[in-house]
Amino acid sequence: MLLEVSGLNVRYGRTHAVKSVDLTLAEGEIVTVLGANGAGKTTLLKALQGAVAPTSGTIRFAGRDITAFQPADRVRAGMMLVPEGRQIFVSMTVEENLLMGAYLRRDGQVARDIDAIYQRFPNLGQRRGMKASVLSGGEQQMLAIGRAMLGRPRLIMLDEPSLGLSPLFVNHLFDLIREMNADGISILLVEQNTGMALETASRGYVLELGSVVMADTAEALAGNAALAEAYLGGHAPAATSSHQTL
Numbered sequence: 001m002l003l004e005v006s007g008l009n010v011r012y013g014r015t016h017a018v019k020s021v022d023l024t025l026a027e028g029e030i031v032t033v034l035g036a037n038g039a040g041k042t043t044l045l046k047a048l049q050g051a052v053a054p055t056s057g058t059i060r061f062a063g064r065d066i067t068a069f070q071p072a073d074r075v076r077a078g079m080m081l082v083p084e085g086r087q088i089f090v091s092m093t094v095e096e097n098l099l100m101g102a103y104l105r106r107d108g109q110v111a112r113d114i115d116a117i118y119q120r121f122p123n124l125g126q127r128r129g130m131k132a133s134v135l136s137g138g139e140q141q142m143l144a145i146g147r148a149m150l151g152r153p154r155l156i157m158l159d160e161p162s163l164g165l166s167p168l169f170v171n172h173l174f175d176l177i178r179e180m181n182a183d184g185i186s187i188l189l190v191e192q193n194t195g196m197a198l199e200t201a202s203r204g205y206v207l208e209l210g211s212v213v214m215a216d217t218a219e220a221l222a223g224n225a226a227l228a229e230a231y232l233g234g235h236a237p238a239a240t241s242s243h244q245t246l
């Protein structure tokens with residue numbers, strides 16, 4: 001397994017945000033984590049990134065126990081997070097934002113990799129010298145993903161990347177996720193766009209109030225009407241467009 005989470009617990013004071021979570025992701029897999037607002041999805045990713053400390057449990061990545069690793073050491077090990085809300089630096093240029101993703105690299109290929117990002121996202125290339133604040137929401141999401149790709153990760157963790165994007169951009173985004181995966185990057189995808197996430201992933205986990213209440217193949221989860229009713233706000237997965245209803 002590339003990623004193996006065992007018995008993970010995270011507490012914020014009296015809030016038990018992540019409860020005894022077990023999760024695995026094989027090299028090359030796309031795995032999705034679904035759940036309603038407040039289910040603990042972001043907290044789980046923050047624990048994987050090293051931004052919050054678990055109260056118990058272990059995180060293994062690429063054969064090592066990284067539970068006590070600092071965030072930068074997790075990046076070095078090959079994990080990159082695209083955070084909720086993108087969190088790009090709007091007062092910096094597009095290119096400076098991309099360079100932030102490469103800050104730990106000491107190889108001489110960063111410029112070449114930035115060029116590859118501009119090939120893939122011409123809108124970013126055309127605006128490389130402009131402040132990132134000029135970008136549309138969709139372009140900002142692409143920038144956040146491009147920044148993560150510049151870390152040359154083995155695993156990219158995406159926290160609700162489709163949030164606030166137009167349907168057209170959502171399609172681009174999911175195409176991009178599949179392309180990155182085809183290039184050998186494993187993907188842990190947190191989404192409320194259940195339909196698209198289950199079409200893209202091979203397996204999924206459903207979190208409710210911090211606990212994994214379902215773990216199955218994406219196909220089985222997509223066909224499970226009870227899942228939608230009980231945990232995801234009452235829409236059948238294929239019809240879910242929770243972002244409009246939030």
Ligand SMILES: Nc1ncnc2c1ncn2[C@@H]1O[C@H](COP(=O)(O)OP(=O)(O)OP(=O)(O)O)[C@@H](O)[C@H]1O
Pocket residue numbers: 012015017035036037038039040041042043044084
């Ligand atoms: N820094 C914090 N301090 C205290 N409680 C927090 C903090 N961050 C999150 N929580 C609480 O932990 C629980 C899980 O929150 P989390 O943000 O992980 O959920 P989520 O599944 O990502 O939700 P959303 O879909 O709205 O992004 C919630 O009850 C939330 O209020």
Ligand SMILES: [Mg+2]
Pocket residue numbers: 041042043084159
């Ligand atoms: Mg969240």
